[in-house]
Amino acid sequence: MTKKIIINDVTLRDGMHAISHQYSVEQIAELTQLLDDSGVDIIEATHGDGLGGSSLQFGLSKESEDDIIRTTVENVKNAKVAVLLLPGVGTIDHLKNAHNLGAKVVRVATHCTEADVSEQHIKAGLSLGMDTVGFLMMSHRATPENLLEQAKKMESYGAETIYVVDSAGALSMDDVRQRVSLFKENLSTKIGFHAHNNLSLGVANSIVAIQEGADRVDASLAGMGAGAGNAALEQLVAVMNKMEISHNVDLFKVMDAAENVMKPMMVRPVQIDRLSLMLGYTGVYSSFLLFAERAGKEYGVDPREILMRIGKMNAVGGQEDWIIGIAQELAKENQMT
Ligand SMILES: C[C@H](O)CC(=O)C(=O)O
Numbered sequence: 175m176t177k178k179i180i181i182n183d184v185t186l187r188d189g190m191h192a193i194s195h196q197y198s199v200e201q202i203a204e205l206t207q208l209l210d211d212s213g214v215d216i217i218e219a220t221h222g223d224g225l226g227g228s229s230l231q232f233g234l235s236k237e238s239e240d241d242i243i244r245t246t247v248e249n250v251k252n253a254k255v256a257v258l259l260l261p262g263v264g265t266i267d268h269l270k271n272a273h274n275l276g277a278k279v280v281r282v283a284t285h286c287t288e289a290d291v292s293e294q295h296i297k298a299g300l301s302l303g304m305d306t307v308g309f310l311m312m313s314h315r316a317t318p319e320n321l322l323e324q325a326k327k328m329e330s331y332g333a334e335t336i337y338v339v340d341s342a343g344a345l346s347m348d349d350v351r352q353r354v355s356l357f358k359e360n361l362s363t364k365i366g367f368h369a370h371n372n373l374s375l376g377v378a379n380s381i382v383a384i385q386e387g388a389d390r391v392d393a394s395l396a397g398m399g400a401g402a403g404n405a406a407l408e409q410l411v412a413v414m415n416k417m418e419i420s421h422n423v424d425l426f427k428v429m430d431a432a433e434n435v436m437k438p439m440m441v442r443p444v445q446i447d448r449l450s451l452m453l454g455y456t457g458v459y460s461s462f463l464l465f466a467e468r469a470g471k472e473y474g475v476d477p478r479e480i481l482m483r484i485g486k487m488n489a490v491g492g493q494e495d496w497i498i499g500i501a502q503e504l505a506k507e508n509q510m511t
């Protein structure tokens with residue numbers, strides 16, 4: 175394949191979920207230098223839930239938003255720095271601030287059926303001259319046709335790239351194929367894909383997306399990200415090399431960074447275990463993993479039961495507090511039986 179695939183690294187941003195938003199500026203600087211030197215095109219850095227995400231609801235960051243972005247910007251030589259923005263969590267003022275600090279890419283993220291709320295944020299990104307991306311989260315919750323309808327809205331607001339985002343790691347390879355190919359046939363924007371590895375399909379699904387015409391894919395060192403993590407950068411690059419898919423990343427450098435630096439920083443190993451597997455199986459937002467684990471311990475209930483129930487309730491990002499309510503309910507039900 176001659177087209178060069180753009181790699182958007184999410185080690186610092188999605189990886190924030192896996193470390194409960196506690197990366198220090200020293201860790202951010204070290205990871206940024208390694209990623210930049212390895213050749214990744216874009217490095218995303220914010221709280222896991224994007225600009226304005228540091229809160230009691232989502233979890234407080236160790237470092238301020240400004241310090242996270244500034245440290246990343248100060249440590250890149252080639253890569254562009256991206257920020258994530260969920261309208262309503264972050265505002266246009268947050269975006270202007272991130273842009274002033276040196277961010278060049280904005281990914282405006284909405285639930286897959288709510289693209290309407292991205293209009294003013296996409297337009298703001300464009301008016302700041304930023305590389306502006308629409309990011310349709312929980313894409314498994316919309317049929318391919320409905321997802322395309324939402325993507326069309328983002329296209330009409332001016333988004334230059336639109337992502338199929340598998341937030342729950344719940345899409346099969348055919349599900350990805352259908353969504354990305356429909357985008358390719360019907361959108362004039364670039365197309366992106368963001369994987370989670372809960373069903374062990376992170377790399378495979380990213381490759382399917384590329385085969386169907388995706389221009390950008392997300393990945394992170396050792397898969398560092400919510401749930402069972404994202405597509406592991408070093409694994410994705412190894413497969414892309416074998417398949418002669420063109421990109422800018424040095425395989426040995428990302429292998430070494432994943433093994434020597436990223437894995438030792440992990441607090442909870444980012445892996446497929448019975449809980450992260452449940453996320454993909456039940457179609458639950460990957461960043462609910464640590465919340466369910468904590469609530470399960472606190473209320474003495476099986477966290478898998480929590481995930482099953484919240485999956486049935488079709489919870490979306492921002493409804494993390496439901497997890498406590500469900501854990502309390504389950505504890506009560508268990509007492510009665
Ligand atoms: C706010 C989420 O963590 C964004 C994301 O990476 C996803 O939906 O997946």
Ligand SMILES: [Mn+2]
Pocket residue numbers: 188341368370399400460
């Ligand atoms: Mn994610």
